[in-house]
Amino acid sequence: MAIKVRIPTPLQKLTDKKAEVKCSGKTVIELIAILDKKYPGIKERLCDEKGNIRRFINIFVNEQDIRFLKGKNSKLKDGDDVSIIPAIAGG
Amino acid sequence: MFKLTDEQIERYSRQIILPEIGGKGQEKLLKAKVLIIGCGGLGSPCAFYLVAAGIGKIGLIDSDNVELNNLQRQILHSTRTVGIPKVESAKDILSNINPNIDIVVHKLRLTSENILSIIRNYDVIIDGSDNFPTRYLVNDACVLLKKPLIHAGILRFDGQATTIIPYKSPCYRCLFPAPPPPGTVPSCQEAGILGVVAGTLGLIQATEALKYILSVGELLIGKLLIFNALEMSFRTLKIQRDKKCPICGNKPTIKKLIDYEEFCQLRKNKT
Numbered sequence A: 001m002a003i004k005v006r007i008p009t010p011l012q013k014l015t016d017k018k019a020e021v022k023c024s025g026k027t028v029i030e031l032i033a034i035l036d037k038k039y040p041g042i043k044e045r046l047c048d049e050k051g052n053i054r055r056f057i058n059i060f061v062n063e064q065d066i067r068f069l070k071g072k073n074s075k076l077k078d079g080d081d082v083s084i085i086p087a088i089a090g091g
Numbered sequence B: 001m002f003k004l005t006d007e008q009i010e011r012y013s014r015q016i017i018l019p020e021i022g023g024k025g026q027e028k029l030l031k032a033k034v035l036i037i038g039c040g041g042l043g044s045p046c047a048f049y050l051v052a053a054g055i056g057k058i059g060l061i062d063s064d065n066v067e068l069n070n071l072q073r074q075i076l077h078s079t080r081t082v083g084i085p086k087v088e089s090a091k092d093i094l095s096n097i098n099p100n101i102d103i104v105v106h107k108l109r110l111t112s113e114n115i116l117s118i119i120r121n122y123d124v125i126i127d128g129s130d131n132f133p134t135r136y137l138v139n140d141a142c143v144l145l146k147k148p149l150i151h152a153g154i155l156r157f158d159g160q161a162t163t164i165i166p167y168k169s170p171c172y173r174c175l176f177p178a179p180p181p182p183g184t185v186p187s188c189q190e191a192g193i194l195g196v197v198a199g200t201l202g203l204i205q206a207t208e209a210l211k212y213i214l215s216v217g218e219l220l221i222g223k224l225l226i227f228n229a230l231e232m233s234f235r236t237l238k239i240q241r242d243k244k245c246p247i248c249g250n251k252p253t254i255k256k257l258i259d260y261e262e263f264c265q266l267r268k269n270k271t
């Protein structure tokens, strides 16, 4: 099962500079765990010590903010498009 | 209602002929007051087009002087104005383009103490600042005074933008409840920025401001626009108001401005 994950620029150091990777998982948090096996360190950048998504990072599944779905337990299915969007302050 | 002068009809003729604008729309623009926070990468292109379009009053805020490394993207400034205050450099070039615009300069750093008295005088606020404390400060002040805020952020080849109409669309805190701890998200100084990315996003902000003033089209309300220059992609993600938002939610805990440097952990507690 393949889910497309868009990696923001600051995290592409961890994904061999790839802006987009394929991954799997039944929920967002499961996807992050699988992603972390492939690209060690990425989970720590996305989640805090308690395993919750960091509050300056938004994750969207098919253009919907997961905070308004089921948060980190939001369900994923084949063909879904996951975007990781951190806050950026530059001006 | 005031009448457009012959000079104004000629100057703005190419936009007056747009049915969405017309003479009435032009009068709205000439009566509008827009505040641009930051005369940098975002504020520069935004200010040029708003001045050219005939926004009646434009406020410019920046505490910095022009540096040589600004010129790659901050197109308000030039080699000749290196070393002088950015707001002066900006006013100089903008008044040449359109001498009829009332350009008000504020050479200062926005703080919890001074922001409310400044933004109170404007109809639309454009955030072109370059740091998290200012972004949260501007957001909170705009929510408290119910001022429309046009947000954009840029880094490297990426940009984000959204239009915040307090209590109608999600505010910056609804979107990002907490700032990243220092060191986790790099700044343009650390990670770089391509000048045209600043230009693209600054013009999206100007476009949103014009549409808001003219009441035409659809704003980026409840939408986060994501731009990437390398892919040349524009995507809009749906965003929602957070009922638990500390400033615009159902039970707000922030009722007046706070210490934003402390909030962003930039000032360490004395030990």
Ligand SMILES: [Zn+2]
Residues within 6 Å of the ligand: B170, B171, B172, B173, B174, B175, B242, B245, B246, B247, B248, B249
């Ligand atoms: Zn809010």
